[in-house]
Amino acid sequence: MISNLEYRINFIVDALIQPCITTVVEIVLWMAIFRGAGTDMIGGFTREYYLAYALWATFVARISTSWLYEFRMIEEVEQGTINSLLVRPLSFYEYYLSQMLGYKFVTTIFSLWIPIVVGIYLDLPVHLDRLPIIFLLIGYYLFLVHSMSFLISTFAFYLNKVNYFTSTKNLALWLLTGELFPIDLMPEAWRDFVLSLPFVSGVYLPIGYLTGRIGFGVFIQGFQTVTLGLIIVNVMGYLLWAQGLKKYSGTGA
Amino acid sequence: MMNSLAIEAQGLSRNYQTYKKAEGITSSIQGFWKREYIYKQALKPTDLQVPRGQIVGLVGANGAGKTTLLKLLSGLIAPTGGTAHVLGHAPWKREAIFLKRISLLLGQKNQLWWDISPLDSYALLTRIYDLDVIEARKKVMELATLLRCEHVLDVQLRRLSLGERMKMEIIGSLLHSPDILFLDEPTIGLDIVAQSTIRDFLIRYVKSKGPTVILTSHYMDDIAQLADRLLLMSQGSLMYDGTVEEFAAQADRNLQLLVRFEKDFLTEERIGLDFVLPAGQREFTFSVTPKDLAVLMSRLPQLGEIVDLRTEEMDFEGVIRKFLEKESRVL
Numbered sequence: 001m002i003s004n005l006e007y008r009i010n011f012i013v014d015a016l017i018q019p020c021i022t023t024v025v026e027i028v029l030w031m032a033i034f035r036g037a038g039t040d041m042i043g044g045f046t047r048e049y050y051l052a053y054a055l056w057a058t059f060v061a062r063i064s065t066s067w068l069y070e071f072r073m074i075e076e077v078e079q080g081t082i083n084s085l086l087v088r089p090l091s092f093y094e095y096y097l098s099q100m101l102g103y104k105f106v107t108t109i110f111s112l113w114i115p116i117v118v119g120i121y122l123d124l125p126v127h128l129d130r131l132p133i134i135f136l137l138i139g140y141y142l143f144l145v146h147s148m149s150f151l152i153s154t155f156a157f158y159l160n161k162v163n164y165f166t167s168t169k170n171l172a173l174w175l176l177t178g179e180l181f182p183i184d185l186m187p188e189a190w191r192d193f194v195l196s197l198p199f200v201s202g203v204y205l206p207i208g209y210l211t212g213r214i215g216f217g218v219f220i221q222g223f224q225t226v227t228l229g230l231i232i233v234n235v236m237g238y239l240l241w242a243q244g245l246k247k248y249s250g251t252g253a
Numbered sequence: 254m255m256n257s258l259a260i261e262a263q264g265l266s267r268n269y270q271t272y273k274k275a276e277g278i279t280s281s282i283q284g285f286w287k288r289e290y291i292y293k294q295a296l297k298p299t300d301l302q303v304p305r306g307q308i309v310g311l312v313g314a315n316g317a318g319k320t321t322l323l324k325l326l327s328g329l330i331a332p333t334g335g336t337a338h339v340l341g342h343a344p345w346k347r348e349a350i351f352l353k354r355i356s357l358l359l360g361q362k363n364q365l366w367w368d369i370s371p372l373d374s375y376a377l378l379t380r381i382y383d384l385d386v387i388e389a390r391k392k393v394m395e396l397a398t399l400l401r402c403e404h405v406l407d408v409q410l411r412r413l414s415l416g417e418r419m420k421m422e423i424i425g426s427l428l429h430s431p432d433i434l435f436l437d438e439p440t441i442g443l444d445i446v447a448q449s450t451i452r453d454f455l456i457r458y459v460k461s462k463g464p465t466v467i468l469t470s471h472y473m474d475d476i477a478q479l480a481d482r483l484l485l486m487s488q489g490s491l492m493y494d495g496t497v498e499e500f501a502a503q504a505d506r507n508l509q510l511l512v513r514f515e516k517d518f519l520t521e522e523r524i525g526l527d528f529v530l531p532a533g534q535r536e537f538t539f540s541v542t543p544k545d546l547a548v549l550m551s552r553l554p555q556l557g558e559i560v561d562l563r564t565e566e567m568d569f570e571g572v573i574r575k576f577l578e579k580e581s582r583v584l
Contacts, residue, residue, distance in 0.1 A: 083329055084364035087357040089349035090381050245345075246331045249269055250324040 015110040026054040052124035064202035070149035077156035134206035157244025178204025198229030259465040260303035264335030310480030356431035360438035416447035513561040
C-alpha cells in the first residue's frame with residue numbers, strides 16, 4: 001500500500017483522472033447510442049438505466065480487472081526476480097494477492113465518490129444501499145481474478161513470453177464480465193451461457209443488481225459460480241506451479 | 254542429537270535443456286515444428302559435506318556450475334539427480350521452517366522493495382520472518398552502525414547508490430539471523446572502499462555470530478580473507494576441495510619471473526617447450542616452478558644482456574587466475 005502512494009502523480013492519474021475521463025466517455029457514448037437509435041428504450045430499459053450501468057460498470061471494471069499485477073507476476077518468473085521471493089518464507093500467491101488487494105482498496109476509496117456524485121447529479125436509478133453487498137461479491141471475485149493471474153504467471157515456467165495470454169484474457173473478459181455492454185443484450189442462448197460463468201460477477205451481476213436490472217436471486221448465484229471457478233483455477237494453478245518449479249532454472253541468479 | 258553438518262549432498266546434479274537457434278528467418282519459422290534440443294549438465298553428480306560454522310569459498314569460471322550449486326542448496330531450483338540436506342531439510346521443498354534459517358544474498362540484485370525505504374522493507378521482513386518488532390529494529394540499527402549507513406535507512410531504495418543498496422541488502426539478509434548464509438558475489442560492481450567495508454563487516458559478523466557461509470566471488474580477496482575452505486569448480490565438477498593456503502602452496506607454478514633485456518629480440522627464442530620469448534620485445538614475465546627457475550636462470554643470460562631480473566611469489570588471486578585460465582581453455 002505504501003508503494004502505491006509513493007508515486008504521487010501516477011496515483012492521482014490512476015485513482016482520479018483516469019476514472020473521470022472514462023466516466024465521461026462512457027456517458028457520452030451511451031447518450032450518442034440512444035440519440036442515434038431514436039428510441040427511449042433498448043432491451044426493455046430506459047436511457048437512465050444504461051447511463052447508470054455504464055457509469056458504475058466503468059468504475060467496477062477498473063476494480064475487477066487486473067493486468068498490472070499480472071504483468072508483474074509474469075515478469076517475476078520470466079526475469080527470475082522471483083528468486084528473492086522463493087528463498088523467503090513467503091507465498092508468491094499471497095504476496096501478490098496482498099499487493100493487489102491493497103492497491104484496489106486504496107484506488108477504490110479515492111475514486112468511489114465519482115460515480116456516486118455523477119449518479120446523484122444525473123438522477124440515475126441506483127440503489128446505493130446495495131453497495132456493501134455488491135462490494136462483497138466484487139471482493140470475492142477479485143480472488144478469482146488473482147487466481148487467474150497466478151495461473152497465467154505459471155505459464156512463464158514453460159514458455160518464454162506469456163504476456164499475450166493476459167491481453168487475450170482481458171479482451172475476452174471485457175465482453176464476458178459485461179463491461180462492454182450489459183449481458184442481457186446478448187442473444188438468449190449466449191446470455192444463459194455467459195451467466196453460468198463466474199466472470200459476470202466482475203461487472204454485470206454487481207452493477208445489474210445495483211442499478212435494478214437483475215434481482216437478488218440472480219445476483220447471489222455469482223458467489224456460487226465464483227466458488228466453482230476458484231476451485232478449478234486454483235487446482236490448475238497449483239499443479240502448474242509445482243511442476244513449473246521443478247523445471248525452473250533460477251533465471252538471472 | 255544435532256547434526257554437526259550444515260550441508261550434506263550426495264550425487265547432487267542438475268541438467269538444463271535448451272534448444273539451438275540458427276540464424277535467419279527460415280530457422281525461426283522451422284522452429285514452430287522442429288527444434289533441436291541441447292542438454293547441458295550444469296552440475297555433475299557432486300558429493301559435499303559442510304560442517305556447521307564453516308565458511309566455504311566457491312570459485313570457478315563463468316559456467317563452471319558454482320551458481321547452480323548455490324541455487325540447489327538454497328532451494329531455488331530442484332535437482333535432476335542425487336540428494337541434499339541443508340540443516341536437515343531438502344532445500345527445494347522450501348519449507349517455511351527451512352527458509353527462516355537461511356539467507357541468499359545475490360550481488361547486484363535487489364531483494365528489498367525498490368519503491369520504499371529500507372526501514373519499511375525491514376518492517377515487512379520482520380512480519381515475513383515472524384520476528385520480534387523491537388528486537389528486529391534494534392538489530393537493524395546495530396547492523397547499520399557497523400556498516401556506517403544509518404543515514405540512508407529512511408531513503409527509498411531506488412535513490413541509493415549501489416554501495417548503499419548493497420549494505421541495505423546485507424542488513425535485510427541478516428535480519429533474521431540465518432544459520433546459513435549464501436552469498437553470491439556480494440561485492441560485485443562495488444568500488445574498492447565499499448568492497449573493503451563490506452568484506453570487513455562480513456568478517457566481523459561471521460566471527461561473532463558463526464553462521465555457515467557459502468560464498469561465491471570473482472574477487473579473490475573476498476575468498477582469501479573470508480573462506481576457511483576453498484571449492485574450485487570447473488565444467489560442473491568440484492576440482493579442488495581444501496584450504497586457501499593449501500591450494501596456493503600446492504599450485505604448480507606459484508612464482509613469477511620478470512626479466513628485462515637491454516635490447517629487443519630480433520627473432521623469437523624458446524627455452525624448452527613452455528617458455529617463448531617473442532621477437533620485438535625485451536621484457537618478459539613467466540609463471541614458473543622452482544625447477545623451471547633453475548633452468549631459466551642458466552639459459553636466459555645466454556640470450557642477451559639482462560638489465561633487470563626479479564622473482565615474485567604469485568598471490569592467491571594470481572594462482573586462481575592461472576587455474577581459471579587453464580580451465581577456461583578446456584571449455
